[in-house]
Amino acid sequence: MLKNKYPIDPALIRELAQVLTDTDLTEIEVAHDDLKIRVARQITVHTTVAAPVAAHAPAAAPVAAAAAAAPVVVDDPRKHPGVVTSPMVGTAYRRPSPDAKPLVELGTVVKEGDRLCLIEAMKTFNDIAAPRSGTVTRIFFEDGRPVEYGEPLMIVE
Template sequence: MLKGKSPIDPALIRELAQVLTDTDLTEIEIAHDNLKIRVARQVTVQAVVQAPAAAPAPVAAAAAPVAAAVPAAAVDDPRKHPGVVTSPMVGTAYRRPSPDARPLIELGMQVKEGDRLCLIEAMKTFNDIVAPRAGTITRILFEDGRPVEYGEPLLIIE
């Protein structure tokens, strides 16, 4: 690559890749003037499902009303659930306003429209994510302190 022909600095790319490795992030993006650089790595996640120790009959009976009330596609894909709350931005999601505070939300918690659900830090700014509707938090789909993408399902309110 000829010097002066490309505004992209290979050393910067290597440095950003090292930041990904050091911080356990999956992607990082920087923008300056008309130049935008995004470095991402592919992460393979392996799900392990453990069989319940108790008899399966009570579990099946408890799951039946949920399956009847929510379309099967919504159970498989939270993005299709009618009560999904998605991330409006790329950033780091937090359930607590500070490390020593109690979580803003818990499973089974009742929320009202406009209640603060979580925070997303983007560009060193904390953004409140509020409840778009009243209901009960039935699923929390993000891990505290981990990056989230635009449109990523955060939680489900039923």
């Protein structure tokens, strides 16, 4: 039985969980012989969507509409309503091949479903598509850099 052959140390699990907290990693795995211990956490990204302004609103509505059209400034990109996050751990690429031009640049206008970047995980390239139509206003990763699950990749406003 696993219980007799591999005693699981709760202190080790707590220590691994602390490493996740200290380093902002989302998962860690330790292996010894046939025993593997994987500790993971989920990062939840909350988004807020502004309510549309009614057409018959009072005279203050044009000011509210202009404010709603202005870019949203958020200190933490994970809290931005237009954030595109990595759905997996892997290596992020802005280009489909080393000699190709980037899929998107700052200011690129995209439609929902357009390819924004690629994430390579386990020798498989995964397309990351735009979840909404808009303009790419920020890009947070360098081409060929590792990314974590839930890490902000870019902002589409």
